[in-house]
Amino acid sequence: MRTHFCGLVDEALIGQAVTLCGWVDVARDLGGLCFVDLRDHEGIVQVVAEPSQAEGNAAVIATAADLGYEDCIRVTGTVRRRESVNDRIRTGQVEVVAERIEVLNKAEPLPFHAHENPGEDIRLKYRYLDLRTPDMQRRLRTRTKLVAALRRWLDGRGFQDIETPILTRATPEGARDFLVPARMHPGEFYALPQSPQLFKQILMMSGFDRYYQIARCFRDEALRADRQLEFTQLDIEFAWVEERDVQDTVERMMREVFNEVIGVELGVFPRMTWAEAMRRYGSDKPDLRNPLELVDVADQVRGCGFKVFAEPAADPAGRVCALRIPGGATLSRKQIDEYAAHAGKYGAKGLAYAKIGEDGAVNSPVAKFFEEAAFRELLDVTGAGNGDLVFFGAGAYGTVSDFMGAVRLKAGKDFGLVGEGWKPLWVTDFPMFEYDEEAGRYVALHHPFTAPAVDSIEDLRANAATAVSRGYDMVLNGNEIGGGSIRIHRPQMQAAVFELLGIGAEEQRAKFGFLLDALKYGAPPHGGIAFGIDRIAALMAGTESIRDVIAFPKTTGAQCLMTDAPSPLDEAQLTEVHIAVRTPEEAGQGG
Structure with missing residues (x-):
């Protein structure tokens, strides 16, 4: 259908015939002479329909004169040098003299113009139009380059890409789970994973040594500019490691990936304890700029x-x-x-x-x-x-x-x-627990599988309020882009941590029996880290909201405005999965 991309037409093609496909970005009819800025994902090139003796030329000019914004067209013509150079675009040295223009799909009047700022709700409602804009094309391409660079780096160093389940079991810690009714097991539910945490630990116990996964994760929590209900993270896990083994490896990875994707040298990664960060900056993710x-x-x-x-x-x-x-x-x-x-x-x-x-x-x-x-x-x-x-x-x-x-x-x-530039750092030595006054118990600051800095269970129990974990976060310009820890690898310590978190022996067996059993059979010391792909891509793309680097994000109200999700189900679908719905009003009346 096409021979070249619009944004890649250059001086090497002068005198050659090309066929291009794209959308009309701007159309100008100067009375018998028409200029069209034709856009595809690679960029814009100027197309000219001008008077000549060629057969069918009048029809070409008439078609060009009738073009509107976002019309989908195909153009065949010859590349020539432009008289007036446009240094603002990559193709600004050349133009295409149209010999044929075919309208593939006429666009109706649009709800907004790409050169306007219509507000985020309109952008998300008509996301397919928003994604056509050069800014969004650039941002999503940056994300693609980031993921590709991370995969190349890890593949080249012996990490195995292993998929873990999307349908798993609910856990009692962290954010709320998204629940999925199990049709074949009435009254029972799967949960969508908040992270692959337990599976990647078990892979280390299974002898795989180095694992990674670009994982989709789900958390039913309030949304902000840097949070989504569904998000993507790079999970990495190592066997036979201590903190510096993990930190030094992924720090090197981030240096090389940032340099490859956006040409940035991240420089020195200082280390700072959680206590020092809170004392000096009032934050566990301080912006050192x-x-x-x-x-x-x-x-x-x-x-x-x-x-x-x-x-x-x-x-x-x-x-x-x-x-x-x-x-x-x-x-x-x-x-x-x-x-x-x-x-x-x-x-x-x-x-x-x-x-x-x-x-x-x-x-x-x-x-x-x-x-x-x-x-x-x-x-x-x-x-x-x-x-x-x-x-x-x-x-x-x-x-x-x-x-x-x-x-x-x-x-x-x-x-x-x-200041300008990039200021990375490691924040280390996080508290093991924080006390939840409302719940009347300790909760894990990272997660309940993070190892304490002490080896003695007695010391941990005696000093739970001040216990330090072996957790660490990578911070960049005030954003936590990665968080990890050395994990608990002995079943006795894991059971003790569960107890301090208010998870009794019976609940431990019911919800984490498979983990406690796996820890019994020679589980090696292991640790890892997870990086927020969305946050890193947003930083690289120079935008404050991760919604700008996600193709189809949810609003802060947890909705997809384009597809109108979430939506109600009909009674037959609910019956099939053994679900009866009560509205909040009905639930209140019943309680």
Whole structure:
């Protein structure tokens, strides 16, 4: 049907006949002389329909004059050099003189123009039109190159690509499972995998040594710019390894893949413990391009008359910290209130501040609770000078870290402090558990199969609140792009961790009996990591939303607007899988 791609027509083809297929991007009728920008997935080339003595030329001009936006056409013509070069496109040195134009499919008036910004809902409703745009073509191609490069790298180093089940069993940890009724087993359900975690561990116990998989995963959770109900991750698992074995290998992989796909040198990967990351940045995925850091000031405020500061300063589980913003004294009271409202989204009950004028005068609602010299000492600890603003956060350690970390990110962006380039790092030594007040028990910070840093079960039980895991995350520009750990490889330790998570012996056997049995028969030390393909592709493509690198994503409301999914089923389909549906209203009435 075609001999060449539109975007690949170049000077080497001058004088040659070509047949091209594509969509009309722009059509211009200049009265007997028509120009058409013809687009396919490789790019755009200019087509010219001009007067000549050739038979049928009038029909060619008439067809060109009638073309509309997104008409699907085929053009046969001869390549020649352009008189006016267009340096903005790859084919800008040449054009195609049309000898025949065939309309393959006339496009009706479109709901939006590709050169407009119609809003995400419209883009997702008519995703097939949105995907035709050069930006979306580029983004999806970047994703394709990323996956291909990862496969080549791993295939070349002895990793085996092994598929694991999509229909598996529900687990009691992590996000909600998507459930699938089992028609042949009435009243029973499969679950779609949140990850291939247990299967890849069992592959290590089965002697495969090095595994990988580009895996589809599913989590029934609230959506954000970097979350989807269904997503893709690169899972990797190694046998006979410790942390640095895994980290050094995948760090090398990421360096080479980023260089191959987008020509970027990632540079040095520093290592930082979770505790240090939270202390300095209020985040376990700090963006090191932002130079702002939190400063603990509990020692300076412990004896002050301001209870909001003094009480958490005296509490081992509390925190009082400060964030200096260079030049921040220019913020108005209204703008400071906006920062307080932003912090409130992350649990802050308030956000104290101190403004230091260019003349050195201090303006702060909390200064009255301090002796003047003591407050000056407090500001000196933060490094604040004339023209600066200092925000203070006080309360429970985790909550303060969260909202002050969010304030740090906002200030870095608002004041243009975030640098260019790429800043990767490893965050290590995560807590083994965190206590869920609502559930009244510990939950795993990574997952329940992560090994603790201690070998002794007695030590782990005695120090569960402060236990450190052998987990690690790879972070890039404030995004967690990969997370992994060394796994538990002894059944006694796995059972002990389950117990600390509130999973009793009976539930262990019912839900994880196959894993506990596999651990009994010579399971080797093993570990691995999983990378978010969607997040990495979004970073490479220069977009903030992973929906821009997924062909058919869901909205933040968990819907596919194009296909109108999810949708109800008819009674016959429900009966076949032994399901009866109760609406939320009916469920409420019944309860």
